Amino acid sequence: MKNRLYFNVNDRQTEDKTALFSAIKEERLHIGYYNLPEQNIEDISAYTQVFDGNIENIVVLGIGGSSLGARAIYEFLKPVKAPTRKLFFFESTDPLNIMDLLSKIDIEKSHFLIISKSGSTVETISIFKYLYAKHQDVSMYTFITDEGSALDKFATQIGSKTFYLPAEVGGRFSVLSVVGLLPLALCGVDITALLKGANKVKESFFNDGYLKESLLNKAMFYAKYHTTYNINCVFAYSETLRYFSEWYVQLWGESLGKKQKNSAFNVGVTPIGLIGPKDQHSFLQLIVEGTRDKSVTFIKIEDFQSELTVPNITLPYLESLDTLNGITFHDLINMQCDSVIEALQLEGDIPLDEIIIERVDEESMGALIYYYELLTSLVGQLINVNTYNQPGVESGKIILKKKLEKNR
């Protein structure tokens, strides 16, 4: 993984960088996600190895941090490595969506993972009730929740298997815990390689490797100019990264959109996930000519491991497009990305950087995930917010609870 910054890095900030690095090292002592790359995965591997071979579908009932991470990784890998089981996600109370998903899965050949950190997520429990009323075979279900939650107690009572979230790992930072690893392992994803990729970034950052400077410089720039560049676009040049961008939006938005610790001022940087080249025909115009409120991070894949090539044919009247002849689509898409980067550089006032991941595999994705988790922690530290809570979503939940009680 490489990361090239195309904005001005101020060298006079050495002391600030040292302070930031110390703060993160301190945070690492009590925030759980930092150490996930080195976790013991024996439980998950053992469970996966003896898992019923007749099961063809793994169905996750979960929402937000309980689904976005696993989905990002599953969808990333799917085009290059056929999953051993299909992974489905129930993550909406939309009745049309529930019926549509139910029509796609054979219940007899499906196993359900009920994932809720708190154990009382309305969406997840309402759908679980629907299923459980029809299918009370407890071997159909596995639960992932906080130890001691109401859901844990329920699962224990009915005799279903339960996995626990590790301590101090929030939902949106939980993809590299059992929350993401269990569904992925059951679908044939190499979770050891995933963690290895994350660990490489961790080592590079904490042990003075290449990514340390890059991450610190980038975080300091984003934080310093967060009121000017109040939007961060991740422009990923591959359809495989489509769900990664949804995971990034949750991570960034929910972690950094906060009241500041001392002032209670509303701050935050708004995340936008874009996919190239498609969004060259959509959002790009706004980046080039719109308000100067956006930084842009391009993500490229160094090697698509594909020889798919535009054939060497000339079409009458379309001779001007013969320049495409003989080029691999791999080269074409990366050339498209480079062209947009160069075009934006000409504007001169849009902060740009570029992340290059090696290929579409577990290790590359593990690295990318850990890179973004670190970046989020760094920016959160600098803009002085609690990166790991989400108090803003509570009032809507309380209003819903009252409505539901009144409705009875």
Place this chain on the structure above:
Amino acid sequence: MKNRLYFNVNDRQTEDKTALFSAIKEERLHIGYYNLPEQNIEDISAYTQVFDGNIENIVVLGIGGSSLGARAIYEFLKPVKAPTRKLFFFESTDPLNIMDLLSKIDIEKSHFLIISKSGSTVETISIFKYLYAKHQDVSMYTFITDEGSALDKFATQIGSKTFYLPAEVGGRFSVLSVVGLLPLALCGVDITALLKGANKVKESFFNDGYLKESLLNKAMFYAKYHTTYNINCVFAYSETLRYFSEWYVQLWGESLGKKQKNSAFNVGVTPIGLIGPKDQHSFLQLIVEGTRDKSVTFIKIEDFQSELTVPNITLPYLESLDTLNGITFHDLINMQCDSVIEALQLEGDIPLDEIIIERVDEESMGALIYYYELLTSLVGQLINVNTYNQPGVESGKIILKKKLEKNR
């Protein structure tokens, strides 16, 4: 369709509203999309009626305005009305995506629609070349392009059927033209009902109906505060609207992200598409506690036409969630939406409004599309940009062209 605004509308702007309405009526004389609801669709219907019954897949080669609209409508309707043919979209040069899509379609049972307004879109032509080199049967292809384009001339030469875009209809405003109507009609979508829905909004706006005041007031508010609320979130409470939100992002971003006509200042409002309740567990925290730079439009479906219900069962330790018992998922999701609206209203400084469409059908979607096209035109008029061009994307194309020439 209903639209309720929850922000302060200043009544003293009557003269401004009259001027805005006049400007749009003037624009309507030379911008083509306004009159699409009343177009003659005989050609499309005739073509659809005699279409080969053995064809099971309609495959669109198109990107941006050539794909997003049809996809939004197709995916919206799919869960309630099984399409008569499957619709696929090749809209990326990502080789993994191309191979993945090719593996899903049986070429013998597929018909390809090559859609490019200019006729020289790199993504579309490169994929077409790949297909055409292998399959030179001209009856497999139908072309949609501007009359007289290079692609039109090519199609004529090889003897394939060609449809033309109507005059003065830009790509992102073309969904209700042949660009969207042809693929949709071939998949069994009732395009007459779609246009009827659009026409209702048109009539309501231009003939002093309910939506006129609402659209004018909303546009004036958005334009007046476009530097304060520089982000507009569309928060749609149904998974069926997922691709609608991508269409909206292109329409809004590419139309309004511009240099102002007189000043050449960079302006624009950034579009964000959110889906509820999923994004309550993601982006909502940022709306509630983050920087006050966002307006939010909620979209609700009045009648999901589904009786799917949370069963009346009590789960040990989860008794507190018995408030969900007996509620339809239809009521639950709309109650979730209302709860978030009320929670945001309590904040007091977030501009909110609510659009309610009747149900998941063609007429509702036609109305929603036309509403957004009108809103975009109104805001563009007020912030003084050319809503219908996209000059910002040219420099990247020129750089790519040079790279490709150098590469030969």
